[in-house]
Amino acid sequence: MAGGAGIAEPARETQPAPPPSLAIRLRHWRNRQIGSPGFRRLMARLPVARWIANRKANHLFRLTAGFVHSQILGSCVRLDLFGLLADGGQTTGALAQACGLDPARLRLLLEQAERLALVREMAPDFWMLDDAGAVIAGDAGLAAMIRHHDIFYRDLGDLDGLLRGTAGDTELARFWAYARGGDAAGLDTAAVAPYSSLMRLSQAMIADCVLGAHDFSRYRCLLDIGGGDGAFLAEAGGAHPALELRLFDLPAVAERAQQHLAEQGLAGRSRVQGGDFVQTPLPNDSDCVTLIRILCDHDDDRARRILGNLHRSLKPGTHLVVAEAMAGPSEGARLAASYFSLYFLAMGSGRCRGTGDIMALLTEAGFQAPRIVQTANPLLATLIVARR
Numbered sequence: 543m544a545g546g547a548g549i550a551e552p553a554r555e556t557q558p559a560p561p562p563s564l565a566i567r568l569r570h571w572r573n574r575q576i577g578s579p580g581f582r583r584l585m586a587r588l589p590v591a592r593w594i595a596n597r598k599a600n601h602l603f604r605l606t607a608g609f610v611h612s613q614i615l616g617s618c619v620r621l622d623l624f625g626l627l628a629d630g631g632q633t634t635g636a637l638a639q640a641c642g643l644d645p646a647r648l649r650l651l652l653e654q655a656e657r658l659a660l661v662r663e664m665a666p667d668f669w670m671l672d673d674a675g676a677v678i679a680g681d682a683g684l685a686a687m688i689r690h691h692d693i694f695y696r697d698l699g700d701l702d703g704l705l706r707g708t709a710g711d712t713e714l715a716r717f718w719a720y721a722r723g724g725d726a727a728g729l730d731t732a733a734v735a736p737y738s739s740l741m742r743l744s745q746a747m748i749a750d751c752v753l754g755a756h757d758f759s760r761y762r763c764l765l766d767i768g769g770g771d772g773a774f775l776a777e778a779g780g781a782h783p784a785l786e787l788r789l790f791d792l793p794a795v796a797e798r799a800q801q802h803l804a805e806q807g808l809a810g811r812s813r814v815q816g817g818d819f820v821q822t823p824l825p826n827d828s829d830c831v832t833l834i835r836i837l838c839d840h841d842d843d844r845a846r847r848i849l850g851n852l853h854r855s856l857k858p859g860t861h862l863v864v865a866e867a868m869a870g871p872s873e874g875a876r877l878a879a880s881y882f883s884l885y886f887l888a889m890g891s892g893r894c895r896g897t898g899d900i901m902a903l904l905t906e907a908g909f910q911a912p913r914i915v916q917t918a919n920p921l922l923a924t925l926i927v928a929r930r
């Protein structure tokens with residue numbers, strides 16, 4: 543699929559089959575060899591070829607076992623094993639008591655977690671975190687996101703139905719209440735609370751990526767559109783003490799943001815406005831505007847309307863920073879695109895776009911000089927910076 547790796551827009555036409563080029567004929571020949579047990583037996587006898595074959599076999603096994611591995615991870619998070627190990631090592635017995643599990647059963651889980659580089663048995667029955675476990679122990683947002691996957695997995699239980707369009711209402715569509723169409727600005731506190739809390743918790747890593755990749759010290763005033771509870775603004779305000787802070791989100795979310803920014807001592811520096819970013823005129827006293835994890839939530843038509851409203855509202859010269867996971871050639875971007883493409887399919891709205899798709903949307907809306915800014919972690923976000 544050209545450009546983005548997300549849901550094909552409904553009106554997209556399929557291309558006719560290309561003529562059989564040399565590359566296509568070679569690929570066909572290669573696939574027939576690899577698919578043949580005789581060829582694979584031959585490869586297994588040659589040392590270099592065996593090494594390549596084993597890597598391919600491991601890759602395929604990882605795909606096959608992926609669900610099992612995710613369940614091991616999910617169970618460790620639900621039992622809070624990484625939290626329990628955060629301050630140092632623990633014995634199997636102490637962990638079993640804290641988790642309320644039989645020690646032999648917990649050991650079974652710990653052994654698999656060790657095989658997945660989540661924990662390490664440093665001495666018999668004495669466990670410490672391994673690298674991946676240490677990352678999760680240090681990031682409440684990542685643990686919350688792993689817990690949130692319960693909903694996603696239930697929706698994926700009917701992936702065929704999602705692909706055929708027969709799955710009906712999904713749990714993710716209910717969770718992301720604004721993505722279901724209708725009057726998003728009319729959503730009440732109860733409807734926005736679950737997703738806003740998850741977004742606040744999971745913002746820490748994203749904020750690191752965004753603030754590390756683009757210099758916000760050059761701006762006087764930053765407006766975060768769809769800024770949720772104000773977690774990104776608070777991080778930006780902490781990193782740049784002179785920055786004035788503005789936030790725009792749905793009215794029920796704006797109320798939460800007001801409260802969170804006040805709790806962080808930022809009330810004096812910030813102003814929060816509620817409304818609908820598709821149609822409400824947006825505040826235009828900022829010299830930089832951020833759209834963090836916003837465009838990806840919406841199909842192309844709606845993304846165009848959001849950008850159109852932004853372009854109408856903002857003063858010429860205002861900088862616009864779009865930050866979200868984008869499809870691209872790096873391993874991180876490919877992993878993120880395959881994950882988010884199914885996430886948006888289940889959510890019933892949005893798509894994981896490539897950098898080219900987003901730059902084209904920005905240019906179409908009238909923004910100038912869009913450029914790609916890579917972040918430290920393309921799994922989480924890539925930036926496109928442009929000017930009104």
Ligand SMILES: CC(C)=CCC/C(C)=C/CC/C(C)=C/C=C/C(C)=C/C=C/C=C(C)/C=C/C=C(C)/C=C/C=C(C)/C=C/CC(C)(C)O
Nearest residue numbers: 673677684687688718744835836838839882885919921922
């Ligand atoms: C000598 C020493 C101390 C060490 C030497 C060894 C060494 C150098 C180790 C490196 C250690 C290191 C720095 C590790 C770093 C690891 C990192 C940064 C890991 C990051 C992992 C991030 C993950 C797994 C992120 C997952 C994110 C997910 C699943 C996000 C989901 C988001 C969703 C569903 C968002 C929804 C919003 C919507 C709807 C899209 O708008």
Ligand SMILES: C[S@@+](CC[C@H](N)C(=O)[O-])C[C@H]1O[C@@H](n2cnc3c(N)ncnc32)[C@H](O)[C@@H]1O
Nearest residue numbers: 720726741768769770791792795818819834835
């Ligand atoms: C995926 S969340 C991202 C929140 C935040 N930017 C972050 O990265 O943590 C999308 C945000 O867009 C807001 N939003 C959705 N539809 C909106 C609309 N029509 N007008 C204003 N805000 C909207 C949601 O309330 C939510 O806070």
